[in-house]
Amino acid sequence: MTNGPVGVALVGAGVISGQYLRNLTAFPDVRVLAVADLDTDRAAAVAREHGVPVSGDLGTALAVPEVEIVVNLTVPAAHAAVALESLRAGKHVYGEKPFAMDVDEAAKVMAEAADRGLRLGGAPDTFLGAGLQSALRALRSGLVGAPVAVTAATQSLGPESWHPNPEFFYQPGGGPLFDLGPYYLTALVALLGPVARVAAGTRRARDQRVVGSGPKAGTLFPVAVPTHVNALLDFPGTATAAATFSFDSAVNRRMIEIIGTEGALSLPDPNTFEGPLLARGLRDADWRELPVPGTTAGRGIGVLDMARSIRAGTPHRASGELAYHVLDLMSAIAESGERAEFRPIASTTPVPEPLPEDWDPYAATA
Template sequence: MSRTGPVGLAVVGAGNISGQYLRNLTAFPDVEVLAVADLDDRRAAQAAAEYGIGTACSPAAALEIPEVEIVVNLTVPAAHAQVALAALRAGKHVYGEKPLALDPESGRAVLAEAAARGLRVGNAPDTFLGAGIQSARRAVEAGLIGEPVAATVALESMGPEGWHPDPAFFYLPGAGPLFDMGPYYLTALVSLLGPVSSVAATARMARQRRVVGSGPLAGTEFPVEVPTHVTALLEFAAGCGASTAFSFDSPAGKQLLELGGTEATLALPDPNTFGGPLRIRGPKDREWRELPLSGTEAGRGIGVVDLARSLRAGQPHRASGELGLHVLDIMATIVASAAEGSFQKVTSVVPATDALPASWDPSEATL
């Protein structure tokens, strides 16, 4: 029987990012967090107590709760595919943190399992559903920049070890600046320009070991296993191009996302946020002009709400597994291109979805 009313959730993984999700998901009326689960019983219990969630349990126990319809998978990247497959085999839909999996083959296995069982997969980031990127999409679709020509991306910093209390996983396969921060920028670009068809890239590792800079582990060294500076040229199927740089080796730091067209250039907001500013500048403008934003800035978890509402309505959801797989495929192809020194084709595609209505509000009950 089809269910009605708020959609039951279990959050699996009570680590650093879970607080942002739990704060929002426990406040959005169209979903209900029934359980928080973690391999560490203490962490699960602390999170459940802090956010007023009735059940703290193991991941396996969370999958046995009949009222849970969507598992929100906030585990470390190396566990994403394994946890997603377990949830799907338990009859649950899955919404996971990025990346979808460590490699496209594992990501395709997750989507195949979901398709075979008639279940859905959603995937972060959902920042592209926020007012900033959605307003940029409306500006592009309204022709404010003319025909899109090319994008420029730069995300450069010294890495997360200066602020994160346990940063080693950022330097393991499935992370690094490309896999950790790249999904925000690549998802935003794909939502604006459509799928990527080919890439050419270079990559390097500046240091083989790093040091934790804060928290109980401060001063502890850990190994680096992935490139820490990646540059890539992207060609989109629609004909646009993009130049991108993702780095954990930049002392000065830089954050840039611009989209140039035949009539004007858009300076987009940080795609790791849900708001603005969004600015435009034409050839006769002396200064950037700020464009008004419309949409939600509610924060992480809005992709889960869109999945829940779409599930009840029988409509496609926007932060989809197919989108997550395409972004994962882009990143894996960048790695292959850097290793082989040649242009590489991106084989996956992603279906187009409608923009999120400007009036869409996760704080309003609709189910």
């Protein structure tokens, strides 16, 4: 078995790459060897900023023999194509959300990886942060009894007020369901297991929206996806969940609450790695805050867990099966909204094991 740090190439040098690179270059168990982008000048600038030795296009990154994992941060429409090319070059792949544009694309990626004996991983990895891991441990300890019901919501007026190029948020592969849904659905599956069936109602408040900032401020652009989604999720043998994903809400809300037979948990925003985590018993007058031990290092800890698991020969937690199941859920929710019927979920996923409380991204293990 190979020892030492796992070589990583990052593909897609956009804004999110900075968060990944700040973390990945600080983790001793990974070594970032290349940055790739269609804009090779941008790739070179990002590589220089973070001390990465190689930059260029995807082929350049894949040609680095020490690269074992490709971190795919390209636009959603390119996720499957970049993953397939990387797998065919013999690399494991960890991709940003969504896993692919649709389940058919995703199935091809899953099959390619299985045929080649390679690993797939997928964002979000926020469920590995201290807040949600502490929630997982609290649930497993029986703190609030058996889960009965879940309420989850992410509501806002959408990103166009602050984002200078918000159009892609309102095209296929976007909207509140596909943009923010992965954080909430991944957290719920990690906490409660895979979903058996879903139902949904969807609405689109406006056919056009207005860019609110930057050089295109005041420009109208079309809306092609639902902007308000109410979904019901059935977790067999445990809770049911009601989830709202909205870009049409004057009320800003980011929450998950789990009701159990002996109390309730209020979870932190699943798009973060920290707390607070709150609990209350059946007769408690108010919430009490629970400790949240664990890592708050941020984006990239899923890649690190994958790298450590490669060296140890153990399953990694932010797996391709989990990312595929979440994509399957989102696609079924969208279909249910169109057809006004329950949709069964064919896929499943192993429930990730909790991280040890003392899991330290900055302590070398390889």
